[in-house]
Amino acid sequence: MGTIEIEMDRGLFTPDVIARTAHRYTADYFVEVSAAGGSIVVRLTPKGPSVDTEHLAQRFCNDALDDRLRAAVAEQTTELHTALVRAALGEAQPRDASA
Secondary structure (H helix, E strand, O other): OOOEEEEEEOOOOOHHHHHHHHHOOOOOEEEEEEEEOOEEEEEEEEOOOOOOOOOHHHHHHHHHHHHHHHHHHHHHOHHHHHHHHHHHHHHHOOOOOOO
């Protein structure tokens, strides 16, 4: 099978989200990502004849949606994550032996 082209709306998916999603596919596909107007175009070319390309565009879109939601959750919980890391690092500090 030849190259599969997937066009993603830039209003719904950021370039970072698309890049993260596309990276998941690099084991089995050569990946090309480009911008075209209001879209981001992803081209996936199988690296070999045994690579499963059935429903590839649908799988990619599902993965992109997953990455978009993960990015939104990460953005919304940044302050909490920072506080938890600070608390963990504070606990990891060596305590004064004289106390």
